Amino acid sequence: MQGFFSAKKAKGFQKYRSGDDYTARKKKITQKEVSEGLRRLAFGEIQDAVSLLFESEDGIIEKLPKLDLFNISEIKRVKGGGMEIKFFDRLKALDKLGQVISTTDKAQAKSFYEALENSTDRASAVYEENGYE
DSSP states (O other), X not given: OOOSSOHHHHHHHHHHHTSHHHHHHTXXXXXXXXXXXXXXXXXXXXHHHHHXXXXXXXXXXXXXXXXXXXXXXXXXXXXXXXXXXXXXXXXXXXXXHHHHHHHHHHHHHHHHHHHHHHHXXXXXXXXXXXXXX
């Protein structure tokens, strides 16, 4: 049975993986970037996407680089000549954003208490070094 990739395709895939694009995509994503993306999905505007429905083909191509289409998950041309636009789920984005914020708050509270505990340990060590009891 032959695998999904042929040897030639696999070699090309390895070449792609070692390129600059792959290295750039491997960059670690920060929690701030994740929360900003979720915020844009949850609260972002859709006017630019809706304006696509009323533009001609040439008008769409002309305006496309200037449009904010971050909230769109899919665009289709249907057989009848219309256009179908699907958006990402705002409720799911809000739910995930809430999860990110709550874990951030917990981590900040934990680090605050750890710093407080470390400072009391250091203060008691200095207190003992100076002969105070």
